[in-house]
Amino acid sequence: MIETGSGLVFDLSAVTFGALALGAILEMLLPVRDTPLSLSRWLNNGSLAVITYSVNHIFATSFAVYVIHRFEPRDYLGLAEATLLLNLLVTFLALEIARYGIHVVMHKIPVLWRFHAVHHSDNEVDVSTSFRHHPIEVMLNAIPVTALVWLVASSPEALILYRAWDLIMTVFTHTNVKIPLGLERWLRYLVVTPAFHRTHHFSEKHYTDSNYSATVPWLDYLFSTYQRTSVEQQSFSKLGLDMHTVNEQRLDGMILAPVLERSNQPE
Secondary structure: OEEOOOOOEEOHHHHHHHHHHHHHHHHHHOOOOOOOOOHHHHHHHHHHHHHHHHHHHHHHHHHHHHHHHHOOOOOOOOHHHOOHHHHHHHHHHHHHHHHHHHHHHHHHOHHHHHHHHHHHOOOOOOHHHOOOOOHHHHHHHHHHHHHHHHHHOOOHHHHHHHHHHHHHHHHHHHOOOOOOHHHHHHHOOOOOOHHHHHHHOEOOHHHHOOOOOOOOOHHHHHOOOOOOOOHHHHHHOOEOOOOEOOOOOOHHHHHHHHHOOOEOOOO
16 A cells, blocks of 8 residues: 555555456456466466566665665756646656667667567467566666656655556456457557557567567557557467576576577577
């Protein structure tokens, strides 16, 4: 439970679990891919998510709090006197741009890709994939994001609202759900849809290196990194990676993957 000075109260854990529960229900009712239920896969993905969340809370959040309290934000943009709506808008745009850039860098720099590849190595994409990230990747991401928050001097309220939106969208974009084609074609111009992001998880490299946006797709359109796919591709294209590490679907294999070599032989 988080409460700001203005009285805004948010339980981000409840937001996360609520989004996961709703996503799981949608997957049962309207799946776009015929994905067999694997309790082992869900257990391993969930275990990594818990570890990553704990590391993020202990180290990344503590780092952010230390920086903000140790080095008082300068408020270069004058957000201290701005309305919550304006503060939220600036925070939203700044973080979306930063996260798009970080995501691209994670794909382009080999040492960083070793950590981010843990997320991409899942052979299916559903709500259990949402928080399948290596803990070190989360810690690395915290450095530029904290610096940006310090520069922008975002209000706590704006940060909490963006974080709640981001948690919901992280689950939504990984959900194995079929959105009616007419609605999806319209929706993909406003937010990152499951089909939009699923393309990013295709095993073919030119698809893996596309559709980088976090919650809104505008930067992919702007920088021509958007890849369109067909309904058939969404249903049947191979997901995951063509290069594998040992036991990459097990918790221990995911943790060790960044220091192991990938080969084109399945685990």
